[in-house]
Structures are given as C-alpha cells and as structure tokens.
Amino acid sequence: MLVFAASDKGGTGRSVTSSNVAYRRALAGDDVCYLDFDFGSPTAAAVFDVPGASRGVASAGLHSHLQGRHTEPHRIDVWAESEHDELRYRPTGSGRLVLLPGDRDGGEFAIGKDTVRRCVNLFLQLESEFDVVVVDLSAGRSYAVDMVLEATAQPELQGVLSRWLVFHRWTHQHVIAAHGLVFGERGIVAGGVERGHDKGALRDSIRFVRAAVPDPESPLWSHVPLAQSEWMRKCDRDLTELAAELELGYARLLGKIPLEPVLQWREQLITDEDVLASKVAGMATRQALEELAAALVDDEAWERQ
Amino acid sequence: MTEQIFRETTAEPRTQSLPLAHVSLELGHLYMEDFEEGPDRLREHFARVKPWADAARQAAVVMSGNGRARVSTCFLVDDYFTQFSSPRELVPLLLGEAKAAGLEIDYLARESACAQADGVALAASVESRLVESPPEGSDGSRPGVREVGWLSNGQRTPSSSTAEAMGRVVPWTPPSEAGARRHSIFVDVELWNEDPRRTWSCPFLAAVWQLARLGLLRHRGSPVLEPRALRPDQTLPETWSALPPLLRLNDAAAPFAAYRTTSVLPSRFLPIEHAVRVILSQVEADAAALRQVAERAAAEGTQVPEEIADRAAYVFYPGP
Amino acid sequence: MAPPDRDRRPILCGEVRTSVLRTSEALTARTAAQLLNLRPDEHVLLSERPNLRVASPQLLTGVDCRLPSLNGSRPRAVGTVAARAVLTEGRVLQASAFARLVPGGGDHRKPWGHYLLRPGVVEPLGRHQDGEFTEGFLAAAPLPGGVLNPGAVAERLLDEVLRHRLLDQRAPFKSGRTRLRWVALPAAGDGVTSIERFTVAADGLRTVALRVAPADPSAVAALCEDLALHDWLLTTLVALVERSRLGSGDREAVLTALRPVVDHLLHLWMPGARVPDVLSGVWETLERRPGFSRQWQALVQRIRDQVALQTVSLPRPVLADS
Structure with missing residues (x-):
C-alpha cells in the first residue's frame, strides 16, 4: 500500500505524525518504508533520530535518485541505525522499518518524464517489498505532489492501492486551506483528474487527519473559567460544522491527534517509554496514533462515503 | 562432455550466412523532387555518376587483393516520405537512362523497405541495437544521456531545467564531440519523430540501408531484405507496395551484400551521410553476422575495415 | 606495452x-x-x-x-x-x-x-x-x-x-x-x-x-545467476517463514502466510541444474559449507510439518480449496 502524507500548510505535524504512524505499523508487524518527499526541506531522518542524516544524506538521497544521479537510493534501517534508545532494538514480532532520506541541502526540482519514470519504478519496487510505503510530501502545492499524482496515474500503478492522508490543524484557516488543497481548482483531485485519475476513485482514496486538536473536555482545560471553556466548545462546534460543509467531516476523517507538546517540540517518535515510563507524552496521544495507524489499513474506514 | 548429451535447439540460436560481393556500389537515391525535374535530370545524374562508378570498380579490384572484384550496383527510390509515379512507369525509365550512360542497375530498393520489409521492422530492430558512446565518467549508473529519438556524436550542453531550487547556478558548457581533435564537430541526429505516427528520419533509414548492403542485418538469425526477382510471368506493378522491397534486376549480378559499400551521391547528401556515420559508429551489429563476414574475407584474402562505419565509402560529386 | x-x-x-x-x-x-x-x-x-x-x-x-x-x-x-x-x-x-x-x-x-x-x-x-x-x-x-x-x-x-x-x-x-x-x-x-x-x-x-x-563469460555469468537465484530463494524463504511467525502465532494465520510459499517457491530449488561441468565444483563447496540445500530442506520440512499438522487438526481441509 502506498500512503501519501500531504498538508496545505507547514506546521501541521504531517512529518512527525506520519512517521509515528509508520512506526506504529512496523510495531504491529508490517514491513514499513518511509520516504522523505519533502524535497524543499529533507529532514525526516531527524524524527527517527538517525545520526548523520538529520538534514538528509550526503549522497544517494531521494533527490539524486529521482533526478537520475544515483541508481540506488540510500536506505536507512531504522532499527539498526537510530540512536533513539527505544528504536535501537527491533521488538519481537515487529516488521522492518526503513527510511529513504533526501539529499542533504537538496531543494525542490522540476519534474520531467524521466523523474516520473524513476518515481514509478521506486514505488513499484518498494510496494513489492513492503506492506506499507509512507510518502511524506512537501507542504502545499508542490512538484512532489505533481510527481506522485503523475506517477500513480501510470498504468503500472493501477493495481497498487494508494491512500492519501491530508493533515491540517484544527483551525478555521487550516480547515479552509485543507479543503482547497484537496478539492480546490488546482487541488489534488483536479490535478489528479488532469493526469488521468478517476475522479471518484481518487476522492475516495483521500482522508483527513486533524492535528494539534485541543480537546475542550480534557482535564488540561478543567481549571479554565467557565466562559472560556464554553467558548472553546463553541469554537469546536463551529469548526465541526465548517469541516462538514467543506467535505472534511466525519465520513472523510481518519484520525484526530491531540495537541501534544512532545510532537510539537521534540518532533520525534512517541514510544511506549515516553508514555509509560518517563510520561513525557500523553496516553491520549499514543492512543490516537495507534488508532490512526490501525485506521490506515482498515478497509472499512476507507469505504465510508 | 556430459553437458552436450542433452540439447535444446531453442536455447542455441543459429545465424545464417549471406553471399557477399566485394563492393556494393550505389548509383543514386531518387526523391520526388528529382523525378519532377523530368527525364533530363536522370540522364544528367547518370552521366555524372558514370566516371566515378568506373573509378569505384577499379578501386574495388585494387582493394580486393586478388586481381578481380565482385561488384554489385544498386539504386534507392523513395517511397517512404513521398510516393510518386509507379514502378511500372519509373523502373523502365530509370533502367533506360542508366543504360544510356553505360551503367547497369543490378538491384532496386524501396526506401520504405529500410523501415519495414517482409513483415520485419528493420528500423526498430536497428534502433534497439544502438549503444551510445559513453562520455567520460559513465560508470553504468546513469542511463545514456540519450534523448529519446536523438543520437549525438558526443556530449550535449547540459540542460538547466533539472536544477534544484536554490541550487548553485551551473555555468553554460558547450557541447563536445567524443574523441574530438582539439575542436569539436558536434552533431545531433534526429532518428525519428512522432506526429502522431512514427516517421523514421532519412539518415536513420540510410544507416539501415548501409547495414543491409554490408550484409549485417538478420532477423532472429535469418537474412532480411533478400533480393527477389520478378517471376517471368510478372510485370512491374502499379503500386510501390506491390514491388518486392529489394528487386533483383540482373540475374547475373554479384551478390547484393558486400564487404564494403561505395555510394556515388550529389554533394548535398553530405550532411545526411555524416549523420549515417554517427549512427553506424554506435550500432552493435549482429555478432554472428560480423564474424561470418570477417571469416569469409579472411578466407578470400580480402581486407575489411574493423569498424562498420569505415566500411562505407562515398563519392560526392558536384551535382544537382 | x-x-x-x-x-x-x-x-x-x-x-x-x-x-x-x-x-x-x-x-x-x-x-x-x-x-x-x-x-x-x-x-x-x-x-x-x-x-x-x-x-x-x-x-x-x-x-x-x-x-x-x-x-x-x-x-x-x-x-x-x-x-x-x-x-x-x-x-x-x-x-x-x-x-x-x-x-x-x-x-x-x-x-x-x-x-x-x-x-x-x-x-x-x-x-x-x-x-x-x-x-x-x-x-x-x-x-x-x-x-x-x-x-x-x-x-x-x-x-x-x-x-x-x-x-x-x-x-x-x-x-x-x-x-x-x-x-x-x-x-x-x-x-x-x-x-x-x-x-x-x-x-x-x-x-x-x-x-x-x-x-565462456556467459557461462560464468550463468553460474553466478544460479548462485544468486538460490541465495534469493533461501533469503526469501527465511524472511517469509519469519513473517509467518511459524511456531508462535495462530495456526490458520501461519498457514495463510505460508500458502504463497508453497504455491510459488518450493518447487524452484534446483542448484547447479545448468552449470557446465567445467564450472562445477562451486556448488559442491557451498553444499558442504554452509550447506545451502540443507538449510532449504530444513525450512521446507518445517513448512510441510506445519501444513500436515494443520490438515490433521482441522475438520475441513484448508489447503484443498481454490
């Protein structure tokens, strides 16, 4: 399965959340591969705490590979190379977790026929090797989005299951922006149709993930004055309405990630150690990530219209 | 020896050999423009070709190394880019004008036969045999600098369109010829275009033509573009497609294919033949066919240049 | 020179x-x-x-x-x-x-x-x-x-x-x-x-x-293709058996996971089938140590045992369908 992680704006926690989902899928026993397609800012390796690769790798990163400078993209076995204490040992029953980083100091590049061909080859190869291939895309309308839309429209990839996760924060602006990214005139659906995708099928393969969602019912806010908590509830209701109007409602919602300082500041994988032993991350966050990781491969969640 | 007990013929291909002349002498290419100029143009053409054709025969004897040489003559008519006249009208005219100049045409080929003959897509086969000359630094990891449908004799100017955002500005570099002596003569040859059907370029078909004349084309081991004569009861047809792709006009002729080729052409063909050389120098010819030619030449005591491109010689005469 | x-x-x-x-x-x-x-x-x-x-x-x-x-x-x-x-x-x-x-x-x-x-x-x-x-x-x-x-x-x-x-x-x-x-x-x-x-x-x-x-270089390359083929088969079989969690997970899931192995891989093992005599000797060495075929046979036996056990313990024949 190919999973494309997209967002309209930066700061949605797209990279950190999708990395966590990849990690959770690997813990569940899937062989997982994570591709850093955030070409303008290739820093996914930092989330996995891989030394020497936090800003991408010196050679044979995805930039070089897709532009034809290197036949084989560099692979990082996260279980073997991560410096994170919890990641260094592959838990029994877990699957592989492999990261394909970008080039250090790599930048966005224009997409030609050859780039798309290499991208298709890469997807096909990884898909035949891994259960889940997470592709973390640059924020906004980017060449990366164009390339994967073009690649997935090719006949060779028709038999391959593709799913899109669109991340947005739970704010007025972010909800509108996420709607624009997906359904807008120059959005993913329109761009996909232009490249030969079936409109209905593409729409049905897109789900939203709300990130950094403050929960008005959380004990965190139990001390705030009544007026403030009332206001928070109203905002939440208004946003829910707006989301429903803009087709970002329940039917297309795959997960909600609570506002979580560890995700915001540390930008790393949330391990059970973080939740249970050092308690720097909340149980609710771990729960949300686990549910999202489960929903990702739950066909029912993707059949809702 | 045990490995020889069990054999599967499908696992061991065979390649048929061809009879060979010493030189295949081309007496001209005919395009619609020439034809439209009328019979005078043909007469003038053959008159100008005649002395060079004689010289080519003498040269063939010198190079054969044994005092005599088998020389066959051929003529190419375009029916690929434009179709004009008809075999019934044109062939007698052509033969008559050649004869008037003291020349005999042994074989007549249709240009479309270089694209497709007897159900075999010759041009496509030759294209799949192109192995580009690698620029220094090619370690196998990058596909050739090949632009689809083009072939050059060196390195193109790198395009700037694939540069990364905020990457270093790459200064312009000139194209260069592989193995140039001090200065480059860079040539980029269009092999075909698609609008919307694939049309092979004139130089590419001319390269196929050279390979056919050099006896180096095979299809799965069998000869292709084999000369055929009209049956005694057959007359020249009305349409070009009804004519054999390679027509034998002289039963006593030396074999069509030869160790070397000589083409006598007006000098305006020079750029085309330069392009042909660029293509021939990057074709990996059928290994068995090459070996057969080399073995035969050795047995006859005739020298054949090692490189295919060097087996083709030209006379460019000042002409229309 | x-x-x-x-x-x-x-x-x-x-x-x-x-x-x-x-x-x-x-x-x-x-x-x-x-x-x-x-x-x-x-x-x-x-x-x-x-x-x-x-x-x-x-x-x-x-x-x-x-x-x-x-x-x-x-x-x-x-x-x-x-x-x-x-x-x-x-x-x-x-x-x-x-x-x-x-x-x-x-x-x-x-x-x-x-x-x-x-x-x-x-x-x-x-x-x-x-x-x-x-x-x-x-x-x-x-x-x-x-x-x-x-x-x-x-x-x-x-x-x-x-x-x-x-x-x-x-x-x-x-x-x-x-x-x-x-x-x-x-x-x-x-x-x-x-x-x-x-x-x-x-x-x-x-x-x-x-x-x-x-x-002939082509024959030497063919020998290496044969080595690579069998190394890949072994590598893939080991990985698939590991993923199936043979010996730990529930039997039916294990069998489902191993099914493609039985259908697509087990019959492919044929080391040295086309290696000409002049190049033989390589396989003999590898079979002595580390013993490619030995490891393959051991894995195949484990899979067969599992299938046999399952067929015995289940009322309906799992592997008979389709």
Missing part, C-alpha cells in the same frame, strides 16, 4: 539482481518469451529442462569510468557491459550484467566502434592489479560514483522488465531484491574452478569471488 599484461587472462566481474516477478500467476514459456523480447531481431533463449528458464538477448551499455580499487589509484577503463534478463519458472526475475577486463587497451580511448566490436569487454587504459580490482569491487560499501558499476546496469534492466505491461504488478508475496556482486579470476595451474568467498552482507548484498577454468 607491458608484456606481462599480454599474458594475463582476463578477469570477469558482474552483478546479478534478483527479484520476484510482479505478477499474480507465473508466466508460461510463451509469455515469458514475449516479456524478455528486448531486441526484436534476436532470439529469446528458452530452455525447458530441468526447469523453465528464459533468457533475453544480451544488451550492451557503454562505460568510460574508473576501475574500483581500495588504495585510491583507479585506472580508467572503456568498453561495454553486457546485460541480460533471466526468468526462472516464470516467477523469479534476474538481471545480470557482466564484463570481461581485457588488458592491453593502450593508453588512450579508441574510436567507439572498436569497443562495439568487443561486446562485454572493458579495456583498462594503463596498468591495473587484479587483486586491487577484486578488493575494491567486492568491498561491501556501495561503489563510489564514477567507478565501474555493473549492478547499476542490472538494476535499470530489472526495473525496465518489471514495468512491462504483461505484468499485473501483483506479486503473490512481499519480498526484497538481492544483489550478488562477483569476480571470477582465472584458476591457477590445473585450472579447476573453485569458490574463494561467498559473503552475505547487509541490505541484500552478497559478494562472491571465484577461480574459474577457461570458460
């Missing part, structure tokens, strides 16, 4: 990439021949005994690069790398690229036509040491850019074939690719073929050093 170079027999080097063919059903001989018809005017080689093996015509890639070496002095070399695709039993696809290093190429690059008449030959310009080449070429790390890299040629060919429209892109199981990089030096003295090393490195890389009796 250097007389000792002239007497040296050329060394061979290459790399084989092995992958499952991404198609739900194994290809028949006929479709396989269509798939590997990479040069319309040449034969696809087809052999049906003792198993179905289809090989594409050989394709060339031009190279003008440095020869690998660990000590930094890397002579330039020019020529062509030969490559072919090989499909076994319509299921396992290999791309194999190889070259013969023929000394005495002079000091300057010759016109390209010279190299095209020597398919699969790479001529070093200047001197090189066989030992240094071997060490540099077989070093586990990825080969540095600008250094002769048959693996990259093989990889591109593999990708090209795997994208063919005859394939539905649905492999029956998940599996990785393996790379087997090899060098064959001429055998000394009596000319008996032997294997000097077989190293299993990380990330699917294997390195092999052989000493071979005089033989």
Whole structure:
C-alpha cells in the first residue's frame, strides 16, 4: 500500500505524525518504508533520530535518485541505525522499518518524464517489498505532489492501492486551506483528474487527519473559567460544522491527534517509554496514533462515503 | 562432455550466412523532387555518376587483393516520405537512362523497405541495437544521456531545467564531440519523430540501408531484405507496395551484400551521410553476422575495415 | 606495452539482481518469451529442462569510468557491459550484467566502434592489479560514483522488465531484491574452478569471488545467476517463514502466510541444474559449507510439518480449496 502524507500548510505535524504512524505499523508487524518527499526541506531522518542524516544524506538521497544521479537510493534501517534508545532494538514480532532520506541541502526540482519514470519504478519496487510505503510530501502545492499524482496515474500503478492522508490543524484557516488543497481548482483531485485519475476513485482514496486538536473536555482545560471553556466548545462546534460543509467531516476523517507538546517540540517518535515510563507524552496521544495507524489499513474506514 | 548429451535447439540460436560481393556500389537515391525535374535530370545524374562508378570498380579490384572484384550496383527510390509515379512507369525509365550512360542497375530498393520489409521492422530492430558512446565518467549508473529519438556524436550542453531550487547556478558548457581533435564537430541526429505516427528520419533509414548492403542485418538469425526477382510471368506493378522491397534486376549480378559499400551521391547528401556515420559508429551489429563476414574475407584474402562505419565509402560529386 | 599484461587472462566481474516477478500467476514459456523480447531481431533463449528458464538477448551499455580499487589509484577503463534478463519458472526475475577486463587497451580511448566490436569487454587504459580490482569491487560499501558499476546496469534492466505491461504488478508475496556482486579470476595451474568467498552482507548484498577454468563469460555469468537465484530463494524463504511467525502465532494465520510459499517457491530449488561441468565444483563447496540445500530442506520440512499438522487438526481441509 502506498500512503501519501500531504498538508496545505507547514506546521501541521504531517512529518512527525506520519512517521509515528509508520512506526506504529512496523510495531504491529508490517514491513514499513518511509520516504522523505519533502524535497524543499529533507529532514525526516531527524524524527527517527538517525545520526548523520538529520538534514538528509550526503549522497544517494531521494533527490539524486529521482533526478537520475544515483541508481540506488540510500536506505536507512531504522532499527539498526537510530540512536533513539527505544528504536535501537527491533521488538519481537515487529516488521522492518526503513527510511529513504533526501539529499542533504537538496531543494525542490522540476519534474520531467524521466523523474516520473524513476518515481514509478521506486514505488513499484518498494510496494513489492513492503506492506506499507509512507510518502511524506512537501507542504502545499508542490512538484512532489505533481510527481506522485503523475506517477500513480501510470498504468503500472493501477493495481497498487494508494491512500492519501491530508493533515491540517484544527483551525478555521487550516480547515479552509485543507479543503482547497484537496478539492480546490488546482487541488489534488483536479490535478489528479488532469493526469488521468478517476475522479471518484481518487476522492475516495483521500482522508483527513486533524492535528494539534485541543480537546475542550480534557482535564488540561478543567481549571479554565467557565466562559472560556464554553467558548472553546463553541469554537469546536463551529469548526465541526465548517469541516462538514467543506467535505472534511466525519465520513472523510481518519484520525484526530491531540495537541501534544512532545510532537510539537521534540518532533520525534512517541514510544511506549515516553508514555509509560518517563510520561513525557500523553496516553491520549499514543492512543490516537495507534488508532490512526490501525485506521490506515482498515478497509472499512476507507469505504465510508 | 556430459553437458552436450542433452540439447535444446531453442536455447542455441543459429545465424545464417549471406553471399557477399566485394563492393556494393550505389548509383543514386531518387526523391520526388528529382523525378519532377523530368527525364533530363536522370540522364544528367547518370552521366555524372558514370566516371566515378568506373573509378569505384577499379578501386574495388585494387582493394580486393586478388586481381578481380565482385561488384554489385544498386539504386534507392523513395517511397517512404513521398510516393510518386509507379514502378511500372519509373523502373523502365530509370533502367533506360542508366543504360544510356553505360551503367547497369543490378538491384532496386524501396526506401520504405529500410523501415519495414517482409513483415520485419528493420528500423526498430536497428534502433534497439544502438549503444551510445559513453562520455567520460559513465560508470553504468546513469542511463545514456540519450534523448529519446536523438543520437549525438558526443556530449550535449547540459540542460538547466533539472536544477534544484536554490541550487548553485551551473555555468553554460558547450557541447563536445567524443574523441574530438582539439575542436569539436558536434552533431545531433534526429532518428525519428512522432506526429502522431512514427516517421523514421532519412539518415536513420540510410544507416539501415548501409547495414543491409554490408550484409549485417538478420532477423532472429535469418537474412532480411533478400533480393527477389520478378517471376517471368510478372510485370512491374502499379503500386510501390506491390514491388518486392529489394528487386533483383540482373540475374547475373554479384551478390547484393558486400564487404564494403561505395555510394556515388550529389554533394548535398553530405550532411545526411555524416549523420549515417554517427549512427553506424554506435550500432552493435549482429555478432554472428560480423564474424561470418570477417571469416569469409579472411578466407578470400580480402581486407575489411574493423569498424562498420569505415566500411562505407562515398563519392560526392558536384551535382544537382 | 607491458608484456606481462599480454599474458594475463582476463578477469570477469558482474552483478546479478534478483527479484520476484510482479505478477499474480507465473508466466508460461510463451509469455515469458514475449516479456524478455528486448531486441526484436534476436532470439529469446528458452530452455525447458530441468526447469523453465528464459533468457533475453544480451544488451550492451557503454562505460568510460574508473576501475574500483581500495588504495585510491583507479585506472580508467572503456568498453561495454553486457546485460541480460533471466526468468526462472516464470516467477523469479534476474538481471545480470557482466564484463570481461581485457588488458592491453593502450593508453588512450579508441574510436567507439572498436569497443562495439568487443561486446562485454572493458579495456583498462594503463596498468591495473587484479587483486586491487577484486578488493575494491567486492568491498561491501556501495561503489563510489564514477567507478565501474555493473549492478547499476542490472538494476535499470530489472526495473525496465518489471514495468512491462504483461505484468499485473501483483506479486503473490512481499519480498526484497538481492544483489550478488562477483569476480571470477582465472584458476591457477590445473585450472579447476573453485569458490574463494561467498559473503552475505547487509541490505541484500552478497559478494562472491571465484577461480574459474577457461570458460565462456556467459557461462560464468550463468553460474553466478544460479548462485544468486538460490541465495534469493533461501533469503526469501527465511524472511517469509519469519513473517509467518511459524511456531508462535495462530495456526490458520501461519498457514495463510505460508500458502504463497508453497504455491510459488518450493518447487524452484534446483542448484547447479545448468552449470557446465567445467564450472562445477562451486556448488559442491557451498553444499558442504554452509550447506545451502540443507538449510532449504530444513525450512521446507518445517513448512510441510506445519501444513500436515494443520490438515490433521482441522475438520475441513484448508489447503484443498481454490
């Protein structure tokens, strides 16, 4: 399965959340591969705490590979190379977790026929090797989005299951922006149709993930004055309405990630150690990530219209 | 020896050999423009070709190394880019004008036969045999600098369109010829275009033509573009497609294919033949066919240049 | 120029990439021949005994690069790398690229036509040491850019074939690719073929050093394709058995996971089937230690036992359907 992680704006926690989902899928026993397609800012390796690769790798990163400078993209076995204490040992029953980083100091590049061909080859190869291939895309309308839309429209990839996760924060602006990214005139659906995708099928393969969602019912806010908590509830209701109007409602919602300082500041994988032993991350966050990781491969969640 | 007990013929291909002349002498290419100029143009053409054709025969004897040489003559008519006249009208005219100049045409080929003959897509086969000359630094990891449908004799100017955002500005570099002596003569040859059907370029078909004349084309081991004569009861047809792709006009002729080729052409063909050389120098010819030619030449005591491109010689005469 | 170079027999080097063919059903001989018809005017080689093996015509890639070496002095070399695709039993696809290093190429690059008449030959310009080449070429790390890299040629060919429209892109199981990089030096003295090393490195890389009796380069490459095929089979079977959680998880899930193994892999084991006598000896060594077939048989036995147990303990025959 190919999973494309997209967002309209930066700061949605797209990279950190999708990395966590990849990690959770690997813990569940899937062989997982994570591709850093955030070409303008290739820093996914930092989330996995891989030394020497936090800003991408010196050679044979995805930039070089897709532009034809290197036949084989560099692979990082996260279980073997991560410096994170919890990641260094592959838990029994877990699957592989492999990261394909970008080039250090790599930048966005224009997409030609050859780039798309290499991208298709890469997807096909990884898909035949891994259960889940997470592709973390640059924020906004980017060449990366164009390339994967073009690649997935090719006949060779028709038999391959593709799913899109669109991340947005739970704010007025972010909800509108996420709607624009997906359904807008120059959005993913329109761009996909232009490249030969079936409109209905593409729409049905897109789900939203709300990130950094403050929960008005959380004990965190139990001390705030009544007026403030009332206001928070109203905002939440208004946003829910707006989301429903803009087709970002329940039917297309795959997960909600609570506002979580560890995700915001540390930008790393949330391990059970973080939740249970050092308690720097909340149980609710771990729960949300686990549910999202489960929903990702739950066909029912993707059949809702 | 045990490995020889069990054999599967499908696992061991065979390649048929061809009879060979010493030189295949081309007496001209005919395009619609020439034809439209009328019979005078043909007469003038053959008159100008005649002395060079004689010289080519003498040269063939010198190079054969044994005092005599088998020389066959051929003529190419375009029916690929434009179709004009008809075999019934044109062939007698052509033969008559050649004869008037003291020349005999042994074989007549249709240009479309270089694209497709007897159900075999010759041009496509030759294209799949192109192995580009690698620029220094090619370690196998990058596909050739090949632009689809083009072939050059060196390195193109790198395009700037694939540069990364905020990457270093790459200064312009000139194209260069592989193995140039001090200065480059860079040539980029269009092999075909698609609008919307694939049309092979004139130089590419001319390269196929050279390979056919050099006896180096095979299809799965069998000869292709084999000369055929009209049956005694057959007359020249009305349409070009009804004519054999390679027509034998002289039963006593030396074999069509030869160790070397000589083409006598007006000098305006020079750029085309330069392009042909660029293509021939990057074709990996059928290994068995090459070996057969080399073995035969050795047995006859005739020298054949090692490189295919060097087996083709030209006379460019000042002409229309 | 250097007389000792002239007497040296050329060394061979290459790399084989092995992958499952991404198609739900194994290809028949006929479709396989269509798939590997990479040069319309040449034969696809087809052999049906003792198993179905289809090989594409050989394709060339031009190279003008440095020869690998660990000590930094890397002579330039020019020529062509030969490559072919090989499909076994319509299921396992290999791309194999190889070259013969023929000394005495002079000091300057010759016109390209010279190299095209020597398919699969790479001529070093200047001197090189066989030992240094071997060490540099077989070093586990990825080969540095600008250094002769048959693996990259093989990889591109593999990708090209795997994208063919005859394939539905649905492999029956998940599996990785393996790379087997090899060098064959001429055998000394009596000319008996032997294997000097077989190293299993990380990330699917294997390195092999052989000493071979005089033989056709294509036959030596075929031997290495055979080694690579069986190494891939073993690697893939080990991974699939591990993933099935044989011996731990619930039986039915284990059987579902192992089903494609039974359907698509178990019958492929046939080491040395087509290796000519002059090159035999390599398999004998490998069978003694580490014992490829021994490990394979042990795994197969575990799978068979599991299937047998399941059939006994279940009221309905799980493996009988479809």
